[in-house]
Amino acid sequence: RGEADLRELTLDPASFKPLIAHYGSTLLHSHALDTTTKAWLQPIIQAFPDARLQISMGTDPGAPALIGVSSSQSALTRWFLRWPTDPAVHVVLDDLRQASLSVPESAAARKIPVQWPASDGLQLHGFVSVPPGSETANLPLVVKVHGGPWTLTDPDYSASTQFLVNRGYAVFEPNFRGSTGLGRHYLLAAKGDFGHGRVQQDIVEGTRWLLANGIGDRQRVAIIGASFGGYAALLGVTHEPELFKLAIAAVPPSDFAWTLRWAVEFQVLELETTVPFEQTLRTLDLDVNDAPAMARLSAGSPLSQADQLSRPVVLFAGGQDQRVAIRSVTHYAARLLELGKDVDLYIERRAGHEPDGAVPREAWLYLLEHSLQRELGGKAPEAPGTAIAEYLQRHQRIARGRLLP
Numbered sequence: 001r002g003e004a005d006l007r008e009l010t011l012d013p014a015s016f017k018p019l020i021a022h023y024g025s026t027l028l029h030s031h032a033l034d035t036t037t038k039a040w041l042q043p044i045i046q047a048f049p050d051a052r053l054q055i056s057m058g059t060d061p062g063a064p065a066l067i068g069v070s071s072s073q074s075a076l077t078r079w080f081l082r083w084p085t086d087p088a089v090h091v092v093l094d095d096l097r098q099a100s101l102s103v104p105e106s107a108a109a110r111k112i113p114v115q116w117p118a119s120d121g122l123q124l125h126g127f128v129s130v131p132p133g134s135e136t137a138n139l140p141l142v143v144k145v146h147g148g149p150w151t152l153t154d155p156d157y158s159a160s161t162q163f164l165v166n167r168g169y170a171v172f173e174p175n176f177r178g179s180t181g182l183g184r185h186y187l188l189a190a191k192g193d194f195g196h197g198r199v200q201q202d203i204v205e206g207t208r209w210l211l212a213n214g215i216g217d218r219q220r221v222a223i224i225g226a227s228f229g230g231y232a233a234l235l236g237v238t239h240e241p242e243l244f245k246l247a248i249a250a251v252p253p254s255d256f257a258w259t260l261r262w263a264v265e266f267q268v269l270e271l272e273t274t275v276p277f278e279q280t281l282r283t284l285d286l287d288v289n290d291a292p293a294m295a296r297l298s299a300g301s302p303l304s305q306a307d308q309l310s311r312p313v314v315l316f317a318g319g320q321d322q323r324v325a326i327r328s329v330t331h332y333a334a335r336l337l338e339l340g341k342d343v344d345l346y347i348e349r350r351a352g353h354e355p356d357g358a359v360p361r362e363a364w365l366y367l368l369e370h371s372l373q374r375e376l377g378g379k380a381p382e383a384p385g386t387a388i389a390e391y392l393q394r395h396q397r398i399a400r401g402r403l404l405p
Contacts, residue, residue, distance in 0.1 A: 003125070005181050010055045020055060025181035026125050027111045028052045028071070028155045042387060043087045050110070052156060058084075066092070072111035072129075074159050107132070107164040111173075112154050116209040118177075122189060124202055125182060126174035128215055129165050139170040140376040141151040141216030143207050143236070143244070147227035149194060150187070150284070152179040163365055167380045169372065171215050177201035178284075190295065192285030193230075194256055196300025200235050207243060218243075220376040224368065225248035227324060227353065230315075234302035234332075246375040247366060250316040251324045251353055254332035255304065261288045262325055306335045312342035312400075314371045316364065318351030333398055338358035344371070345398035363391045 004025035008324040009018045019037045028046065030053045032038035044053065044067060054068035054077070063083040068091060073199050080089040081089050146153045147176050155172040168399045175182060176199050178190030191201050203223075211218045223244045230252025236248040253259035264278045270337050278288065285332040287293060298304055313336070317329035326347070336343040346367070348360065355361045366388055369381040384392070398405055 003182060005183060007181075008054075008166055009190045013057055013059045013366055016284060020053075024052060025152060025175075025371040026155070028060065030317050031053070040084075043090065044082065047089060051057065051082075054356070058211065071105070071342065072155050072157050072158065073105040075159065078315045079231075084302065088373055100383075101178075104367060107359055108162055109171075111158075111161070113155065114210070116206050118202055118205055118322050120198075122177060122186075124174065124176065124206060125179075126172065126206055127155065128173075129161050129171045130215065131165050131170075134168075134170075136170060137214045137217065139168065140220035140222070140378050141172060141207070141211070142169045143172045143203065143221065143223040143233075143373065144178070145176075145223065145225035145229035145232040147204060147225065147229045149176070149178050149190075149199070149228040150180055154181065155253065159326065160365070161370075163370075164368070165370055167372075167381075169376075172207060172210050172215070174203050174206040175205075187372070188284070188311045190285070192284070192287075192297075195297040200232060203232060203236065204243065204329040205300050207264050220245065220378075222246040222372055222376055224248040227252070228256070231256055231302070234313060235300070237313060238298070238305050238309050240303050240312045241255055244311065245314055246314075246371065248314045248371055250364070251318060251321055251329065252302075252315065252332075253324050253328050255298050255301040255328065256258070257294040257301070258286075258303075259324060259328055260286060261294065262328075263323070303332050306332065306341070307339055309339075311342050312344075312375060314344045314346075314367065314369075316367070317348075317349060318353060320347035337398060337403060339400060340401060343398055344396070344400060346392065346395045347393050359387050359391050363388050367392065 004023045006021055007024040008022045010020035012019055018033055020041060021031045021033060028051060032041045048069045050071060052070045056063050056066045062084060064083045067082060068077045070234050072079040075155050077094050078258055081092045082089045106275045109132060111127040111129050114126055114128050116124050130139060161171050177186060178199055180187055185236050193199055209217060223233040225233045225334055230249030233247040234252055236244040267283045282287060315333055317326055319326050333343055333345045355364050368380060372378050
């Protein structure tokens, strides 16, 4: 269909000839590359529609293939064997302990792929998840923006998405231009405009398109994200307060241009790639040495426009974050405090770019649930356990615009 990059290949183990192409940017789809493999694959696709298939062919003519099956509705990967002469698949590995803890697929939400036209004509992609059997127009809507920005939301299972859906929220996950997995043109279409401009407009237009098509209550919309997604969330409430009623941002760069310059200067990402980060940025139309371009990127940033903020924001930062400098978050929070804005700030001194450990992760989910209920009137959360309550109390620095001792 020309809309997704190749995700992985299944090879013939003897000749290394590609047999099956697997895709997973918009739909989970496996495509046989010859007629013999197509006939072999078809019963598997029929048995597991809308599933991600991981297939390893047997090395001998009579050996079975190993098939892994997963979907957006299950955190588990189930494993099967299929022999060449038998069209049926047979369970080979089933983790009963994990299965007993997993939410049944029938109770989970499917990630539904959606497409909407940008105002400049580009066809954009994303996913929406809603509670099964719900009246979609009456649901509070959470716009969940992926980080990166050079990554994507795929059709695979997401624990945080399922958590929000389980709590009664519709969840919209836009793959704005600049996202990966959707072709070179899609990736480069951002043209470096990651401020209050084209990329952010993709998110805003997608949200408005979804509301216009009966998904979500337009009076109850929040925007959340981590890293670049948190930055986009702050841009959203700063520049579109009539649309977004709340932003929840984890480890957000409050000024993307400053963060890019910092990352290049201190080479914080150099160990993750063989290509220098500064060179990668230039390929993506972001030159940290282009002073006018960086000034434009900074001008519309949440930090520069802090005085325009009129909605509450919740911030989380890690003191050992090697991707987003802690001072990028604390400086922004201090500015909001100075301006008398409604801000909550949590800082875990030992944390990096994401929560590490069961208690921090559960605390983050409780924070999501509590903040969304407070501002959107969603389902009230259960009182947190002692460990979660103590964790939040220990790491909260600002509460509703008030500095804590």
